[in-house]
Amino acid sequence: MSQRSQREWINAEDVQKHSVHTLVFRSLKRTHDMFVADNAKAIAADETSHRLKMSIKLRTEYGPVLHMPVVKETREKTVGEPYPQYPANQGLESEYAVTGTLPYPSGPGVALTADTQIQRMPSESAAQSLALALPSSQSSRIDTQRTTASVGDVYRNASVPERPQPTGLSLASMESGGTKNAALMIKKAQTMPKPQWHPPWKLYRVISGHLGWVRSIAVEPGNQWFVTGSADRTIKIWDLASGKLKLSLTGHISTVRGVIVSARSPYLFSCGEDKQVKCWDLEYNKVIRHYHGHLSAVYGLDLHPTIDVLVTCSRDSTARIWDVRTKAGVHTLQGHTNAVATVKCQAAEPQIITGSHDTTIRLWDMAGGKTHATLTNHKKSVRAVVLHPRQYTFASGSPDNIKQWKFPDGNFIQNLSGHNAIINTLAVNSDGVLVSGADNGTMHLWDWRTGYNFQRIHAAVQPGSLDSESGIFACTFDQSESRLITAEADKTIKVYKEDDTATEETHPVSWKPEITKRKRF
Numbered sequence: 001m002s003q004r005s006q007r008e009w010i011n012a013e014d015v016q017k018h019s020v021h022t023l024v025f026r027s028l029k030r031t032h033d034m035f036v037a038d039n040a041k042a043i044a045a046d047e048t049s050h051r052l053k054m055s056i057k058l059r060t061e062y063g064p065v066l067h068m069p070v071v072k073e074t075r076e077k078t079v080g081e082p083y084p085q086y087p088a089n090q091g092l093e094s095e096y097a098v099t100g101t102l103p104y105p106s107g108p109g110v111a112l113t114a115d116t117q118i119q120r121m122p123s124e125s126a127a128q129s130l131a132l133a134l135p136s137s138q139s140s141r142i143d144t145q146r147t148t149a150s151v152g153d154v155y156r157n158a159s160v161p162e163r164p165q166p167t168g169l170s171l172a173s174m175e176s177g178g179t180k181n182a183a184l185m186i187k188k189a190q191t192m193p194k195p196q197w198h199p200p201w202k203l204y205r206v207i208s209g210h211l212g213w214v215r216s217i218a219v220e221p222g223n224q225w226f227v228t229g230s231a232d233r234t235i236k237i238w239d240l241a242s243g244k245l246k247l248s249l250t251g252h253i254s255t256v257r258g259v260i261v262s263a264r265s266p267y268l269f270s271c272g273e274d275k276q277v278k279c280w281d282l283e284y285n286k287v288i289r290h291y292h293g294h295l296s297a298v299y300g301l302d303l304h305p306t307i308d309v310l311v312t313c314s315r316d317s318t319a320r321i322w323d324v325r326t327k328a329g330v331h332t333l334q335g336h337t338n339a340v341a342t343v344k345c346q347a348a349e350p351q352i353i354t355g356s357h358d359t360t361i362r363l364w365d366m367a368g369g370k371t372h373a374t375l376t377n378h379k380k381s382v383r384a385v386v387l388h389p390r391q392y393t394f395a396s397g398s399p400d401n402i403k404q405w406k407f408p409d410g411n412f413i414q415n416l417s418g419h420n421a422i423i424n425t426l427a428v429n430s431d432g433v434l435v436s437g438a439d440n441g442t443m444h445l446w447d448w449r450t451g452y453n454f455q456r457i458h459a460a461v462q463p464g465s466l467d468s469e470s471g472i473f474a475c476t477f478d479q480s481e482s483r484l485i486t487a488e489a490d491k492t493i494k495v496y497k498e499d500d501t502a503t504e505e506t507h508p509v510s511w512k513p514e515i516t517k518r519k520r521f
Contacts, residue, residue, distance in 0.1 A: 192513035195452035199502045205495040207243045214487035215473045221263040223479035229256030258301045271298035291322045293329050304345045313340035319354050331369030341383040355382030373410045386426035397423035416451040419444045425474045429481040441470025465490040
């Protein structure tokens with residue numbers, strides 16, 4: 001053992017051990033000695049400082065009403081009439097404000113002129129209104145002149161018409177440059193809007209003919225027929241009124257994942273898992289153009305409403321913009337890190353919206369081929385996107401939630417929760433009915449504005465099919481929005497229409513507002 005270690009060991013032995021009581025008492029004594037000055041006799045207050053403190057407190061807290069005793073005495077001496085007294089509970093029924101165009105003179109001897117009178121108006125506290133409208137005290141040190149706003153000015157500043165206001169007004173005073181402006185702002189109570197009543201939808205036709213899953217569907221602009229694409233590699237055209245098969249088109253060598261009919265030309269466009277994008281001339285019923293470029297299965301396509309361009313999305317994580325007539329690729333939209341499952345076009349900016357298996361939604365600028373905004377709120381794959389036909393909003397479907405967004409920056413509006421399945425398709429009509437179709441064969445119908453789920457449908461599968469084959473891959477409304485057409489995994493096409501016999505009494509809205517749910521605008 002070294003000499004230093006021996007010295008430390010000896011010193012440790014010399015330390016005197018104390019009981020816990022002694023140590024606690026010693027700690028209390030030291031604490032008392034440290035703060036004894038705080039408990040000592042208070043120093044006598046300086047009279048000048050006390051007067052200055054009280055004058056500042058008077059001016060800041062009671063400034064708006066300090067002149068009132070002077071006004072009261074002057075009125076009683078000059079006019080001979082008692083100053084009006086306002087009961088405490090009278091403020092709930094009436095409102096008082098002093099109006100006038102002349103500045104109030106400073107100093108003693110303040111008198112009300114002929115241009116200044118007390119007006120009585122309904123609502124709000126009398127004391128609050130007087131304190132708001134009357135000028136602050138004219139101190140001997142501060143010789144500024146202030147004018148009061150009329151009651152009409154007060155209401156005009158608040159951007160509300162001159163009418164009796166409710167008692168739930170919040171008063172805000174703003175001072176700048178020696179002028180006090182008062183604004184009355186209405187505090188709105190948060191309310192949940194009641195959902196609009198929609199008649200329930202019922203199944204009225206089942207169309208058979210495909211030999212595989214029906215993966216895509218589109219209605220032509222004239223509302224005479226609709227077209228479907230299937231896993232049996234065929235495209236079939238059906239009469240919308242009778243449901244009869246009119247035409248079958250063959251040419252794809254794999255599942256047809258997307259079809260759309262042009263409103264500007266007699267063309268039908270299709271895409272499939274064979275990486276092909278085809279343009280069909282419906283006058284000759286044959287393929288007239290191919291669009292080559294995708295490196296993997298093409299999952300969806302859409303036409304721009306005003307420009308002759310076609311947009312496709314693929315499992316190769318890209319979306320491509322094509323010139324319809326020249327077959328040339330205009331842009332390759334790169335940025336997604338997984339398969340792009342859905343694409344939509346609109347005339348307004350941003351013009352292209354894509355949803356991907358990488359859980360993001362991207363809004364694209366078509367002119368530059370650049371991303372305008374990336375929405376990352378979803379936690380799972382986004383397989384469906386739908387644009388509202390009238391509002392500047394859209395919705396996206398994912399197994400975690402259906403979310404509503406606002407253009408142009410993709411501001412989040414609200415969640416539509418409850419459809420706990422893989423959502424493959426979304427459709428919305430002008431009446432605000434949003435339809436979501438899922439992989440397990442369930443279909444939920446929502447009120448677009450409030451997100452209220454007013455109906456749930458699980459149609460039976462075709463006889464001879466397994467229950468596991470009840471999946472909805474695509475759905476759309478016809479041009480009249482009176483029929484809803486779904487493409488399903490049991491190889492059938494189902495057509496729904498509104499129940500004409502339903503009323504608000506037979507199918508009431510079972511709506512219970514949720515306090516925690518708030519829309520964001």
